[in-house]
Amino acid sequence: MTARLPPLNSLKAFEATARHRSVKKAAAELNVTPAAVSHQIKALEDHLGVQLFRRYNRALELTDGARACLPKLREGFDNLVQAVERLRAYRGAGMLTVSAPPSFAARWLMPRLHRFLAAHAEIDVRVSARVRQAADQGRGAAAERATLDDWMADSDIAILYGRGEYPGFQVEELLPLTVTPICSPKLLADPRHPLVGPEDLRHHMLLHDDTGDLYDGESFWELWLNAAGVSGVDTRRGPHFSHAVLALEAAIEGLGVVVTLPVLAEADMHAARLLTPFALRVSLISAYYLVCSEASATRPAVAAFRQWLLAEAAKEQKA
DNA sequence: ACGCTTACGCCTAGACCACC
């Protein structure tokens, strides 16, 4: 079927050059030198016997023939990408790779996963705890997209903490989020400084879950204290933790009070290791989102996991 | 100085063939 096709790289070079109207920019995109791109285009013109560009000094113009074939060529590349994605999605039909932030994986997913495994013994689940680097912050949509592409290249489904702006993927909000102070019951009973009202926080160690800085700009402590109308608490003091799970462990040990996501502390609250001393919960702009590619969404294992996850999240919100 | 093309040469992978 492909016997009459010129080399694929020549077509890639042509498409990139036509899109950028520049050999240099196409070369940068393809990670080769401009000479290599020029070679490819020349080879393609020789192969087809058709001139593709009119060359001017420091400028290129597509010929009518080239312009006419470009839409079909792009469509062809799009189809290739989709076909390859579909093939990737089918590696190990009964294997499911789920990427999730470490704290979510440990504190929300793990306590529930046994129910999915019991109902779907034929599916082998691989959970991959992934960290979005703080360096991604502020690098713009392209960097965000590159990180997401990287995650999705080896995951069937991903749970992301963010704002749900992931074009090109199937995205569903899994859990809207709130934050509130969480601490050990021991702190409430502290005879010297009982934790009765938010003002009493000035007498306690503040534990910082730094996850909040990544996507909401403001620290969780600042967010909650502002909403509570409390002043006079120095939010600069206290230890910082890169993951909510670490801050929660510190809280369990009675080190202090952390403002973080109560959804990550349910099991500990149920076991009376932790509690929320104040009723106020402040909603976040960010939420946990369920993300998968169009291609992998059609896989039965992915569909089953997605459905189960959304049902678990719905139960959570009703509770 | 810049963007592009061209000549030349190197490297790699695959096809083909002869030989064991």
Add this chain to the structure above:
DNA sequence: GGTGGTCTAGGCGTAAGCGT
């Protein structure tokens, strides 16, 4: 069938040249 040598195509880089 396996191995080794040769040829060819594809891919790319460097250096030089061209025109503005």
